[in-house]
Amino acid sequence: MIKHLLKSLLTRRVPGQLVIQMTDHCNAQCPQCGMRVTAPFSRTTLAVDEIKRIIDAAAARGVQAISFTGGEPFLFLDALVELLRHAGAAGVAFTRTGTNGFLFQGADKPSFLGRISRIAERLAATPLRNLWISMDSAEPGVHERMRGFGGVVRGIERALPVFHDHGIYPSVNLGLNRNMGGALTRRLLAQPHAEDPERLHQVFCDAVRRFYRSVIDLGFTLVNTCYPMSIDVQQVQAGLSAVYGATATGDIVRFSQLEKAQLYRALMNTIPQFRSKIRIFSPLCAVYALHREHANDGEAGYPCRGGRDFFYIDAKDGHTYPCGYRGNEDLGRFWKPAPSPEAVITDCRRCDWECFRDPSELFGPLDQALSHPCELGLKLLQHPRFFNLWRQDLRYYAACDFFDGRKAPRTAALSRFS
Ligand code: SF4
Ligand code: SF4
Structure with a gap:
């Protein structure tokens, strides 16, 4: 990671990122998602050769991080393995899926561990x-009902040591929703007095704590948080149009502005309590910035x-979009010339998509130091708390080996954050 930061300094560019939706096929029933198995729309999977061409163009443009998302990428495991290999060979340093x-x-079938071991072995290669x-959700039953996969939490618990033995440390990904702390969270949020900001803050703190405790007990060593993937009327009026099918309108992931403000405040206050116990990707500086916005x-x-320098490729047409929410801005094929700098919007904060907002906040000061150092000095004076959190984040990220999912947690380094 340090090597890539130095490269950024030398080239005066922050590392680019590409999210490729390789398919919109999915076999889950998540009520929070427009791609659930019961959603009636015509599904598409991008051809492997087409994705390889996108990867090659991305590598040539200096993209260093590629995420293969869905739908459910593991429905196409052979293609996924081939694409991961291809991205690595093309020089893309950070791949995830x-x-x-x-x-x-x-999980209780005799063949379970052997099957998981074979998958882990293929990914490890x-x-x-x-x-x-x-x-x-922190409650296994709630999670399994939302996904439509009975018994899956027990399976995750059994599978994690197998992945760890193969040198893969999976991260649990929580999409913030009203069930995250269990059914109780949803009930509390539905009560009339839930409009009270302090009350909301307390409910969210309890929910996040319950979630972190539950995934630590399951054996996870890494956790990430996806901020609410819904856009409201004001955001649509501001020109957003969801192209990424994971964006949803269901109540389960819709939060009022008041709720979002308290949700991000709760994350700010809860994350530090758990940083020594599990590697938490969510940067405090980003959560703080989102709290202030809301x-x-x-x-x-x-x-x-x-x-x-971050882009999204949609499965339905293989086209490039600025992100999963700016569906009105079809940029065509990724291998075509990039948009001219004058045509690029440089001040978008219209949604909370974690995949783009978190790294944007983390790289922001570095980018500004390279491009407008005097403005950085001014910003430091105006927003000391943001920069204080940013420095804490960097120290923490270093202790977490920059969330290298191929490394075990370093307990002694993490203990400094207790
Ligand atoms: S959230 Fe993911 S798993 Fe659930 S329906 Fe959507 S794409 Fe499928
Ligand atoms: S904030 Fe980022 S992810 Fe959200 S609409 Fe703007 S460019 Fe897209």
């Missing part, structure tokens, strides 16, 4: 850096890099 967990059903496994407290952080 994930699963909704369907693989982990049938690729340069895959991070593997995520989605989980929606609390109408002004902008503290940095605009999103979506459409500048």
Whole structure:
């Protein structure tokens, strides 16, 4: 990671990122997602050769991080393995992919461990850096009902040591939703007094704590948080149009602005309590910036890099978009020339998509130091808390080996954050 940061300094560019939706086929029933198995739309999977061409163009443009998403990428494991290898050979340093967990059903069958071991072995032979496994709730039953995969949490618990033995440390991915702390969270949020900001904050703190405790008990060593993947009327009026099918309108992932402000505040207050126990990717500086935006407290952080050096490829047409939410801006084939700098929007903060917002905040100060150092000095004076959290994040990231999912946690380094 240090090598890549130095390269950024020398080339005066932050590392680019590409999210490739290789398929919109999915076998899960998640109520929070437009791609659930019961959603009636015509499904597409991009051809392997087409994705390889995109990867080659990305590598030539200096993209250093590629995420293969879905739908459910593990429905196409052979293609996924081939693409991970291809990205590594093309020089892309950071590759990640994930699963909704369907693989982990049938934990009590005699063949279970052998089957998981074969999958882990295949992935371990690729340069895959991070593997995520989605989980929606601290309560196994709630998660399994949301996904439609009975018994899957027990399967994850049995599978994790197998992955660890193969040198793969999966990250649990929590998409923030009203069930995250269990059914109780949803009930509490539905109560009339839930409009009270302090009450909301408490409910969210309890929910996040319950979630972190549950995944530590399952054996996870890494955790990430996806911020609510819904857009409201104001965001649509501001020009957003979801192209990524994971964006949803269901109540389960819709939060009012007041709720979002308290949700991000709860994350800010809860993450530090768990940083020594599990490697938590969510940067405090980004969560702080989002809290301020939703609390109408002004902008503290940095605009999103979506459409500048971060892009999204959609499965339905293989076209490039600035991100999963700017579906009105079809940029065509990725291997065609990049948009001219004048045509690029450089100050977007219109949604909370974690995949783009978190790294944008982390790289923001570095980018500004390279491009506008005097403005950075001014910003430091205006937003000392943001920079204080950013420095804490960097120290923590170093202790976490920059979330290298191929490395075991370093307990002694993490203990400094207790
Ligand atoms: S959230 Fe993921 S697993 Fe669930 S339906 Fe959507 S694509 Fe499938
Ligand atoms: S903030 Fe980023 S992810 Fe969200 S709409 Fe803007 S460019 Fe897209």
